[in-house]
């Protein structure tokens with residue numbers, strides 16, 4: 497689960513990381529007032545306006561702007577609220593901006609990159625840092641991997657002081673900067689574990705110019721990007737509360753509320769499966785069989801991943817159908833159920849209900865697209881009977897004997 501930058505900054509502040517203050521606005525009208533507050537708060541006219549969307553690359557897209565007057569703040573807010581943000585991390589049509597962060601701007605001497613994530617290769621959490629932080633970190637990682645410092649974190653001890661100091665020196669920090677950096681890294685590593693993060697990234701971590709108050713400059717986190725392990729959200733009500741459904745793919749968000757795991761893809765075969773492993777196998781077989789019908793180098797492919805889970809109800813199955821069919825690219829649906837905990841009769845009843853409930857664009861009910869059903873396992877006889885009895889209601893439905901047969905039939909039906 498991702499959160500907004502302003503929420504990540506709050507978490508960092510709560511953990512004792514140095515973060516400039518700011519506030520969120522939701523309309524152009526609030527911009528001038530928020531500017532005045534931010535400027536007065538720090539005693540300098542430099543303020544930064546930042547679009548709050550679940551994607552990076554904002555700086556380059558013009559959605560992070562430094563302003564020095566209420567009028568400039570308003571102009572920046574107008575631009576961000578009335579244009580969609582397009583970056584290499586957004587879909588091609590971009591994202592609508594609904595919130596802006598208006599924060600104290602800082603003078604920057606140097607930008608660093610700092611993050612904690614899990615390294616699947618070493619099966620440990622890892623601290624990643626670079627003295628070339630800012631907006632080009634992906635290019636640095638790709639072209640000059642030696643410019644990226646890494647410290648694996650001990651599973652029980654976490655980030656150890658000598659490691660943090662080694663990174664601080666590796667970043668070229670000197671004097672009082674070193675202890676500031678060590679404190680920042682230590683707190684970030686603790687926060688990562690305490691909140692079950694999958695990513696805790698500060699980019700950039702900046703060093704401010706030397707001043708009389710801070711003769712060695714000050715290290716500040718001015719952008720933070722966090723994501724969390726969804727399987728651990730049950731023990732972090734505070735984190736779960738930060739979820740912003742309006743930033744999600746609407747179908748994926750709807751699926752989640754019914755306990756379904758749905759991921760939209762770009763093929764034409766809607767898939768409804770129980771179990772994540774079986775769902776992946778189903779997608780492989782659809783791709784394999786779909787190759788036979790390849791036109792212009794592209795075969796028939798799955799339109800989605802959908803796992804109804806082990807204990808789905810009839811309602812959840814009906815909802816799953818609605819979600820699959822709401823994708824205009826779906827030309828056929830493959831239901832692949834291997835009933836263990838999941839009962840085949842529950843699935844069958846869910847299918848029948850879905851056919852009765854589904855409305856086509858012309859107002860009629862029932863499925864227009866071909867439907868291939870493969871049922872096996874617990875209560876399979878009862879499930880087959882239910883479908884048999886509903887045959888006249890669902891004329892586009894075919895039964896399949898096994899997974900390969902099912903994939904072949906659905907591909908042939910849409911080819």
Ligand code: GDP
Nearest residue numbers: 544552553554555560601602630631699700719
């Ligand atoms: P991102 O592009 O979405 O990662 O957004 P960031 O918050 O990281 O901002 C992008 C870039 O804008 C940073 O790397 C900085 O160079 C610049 N920037 C952001 N905030 C400030 C600020 O307060 N002062 C100054 N001088 N530059 C800033």
Ligand code: MN
Nearest residue numbers: 630699700719
């Ligand atoms: Mn950034």
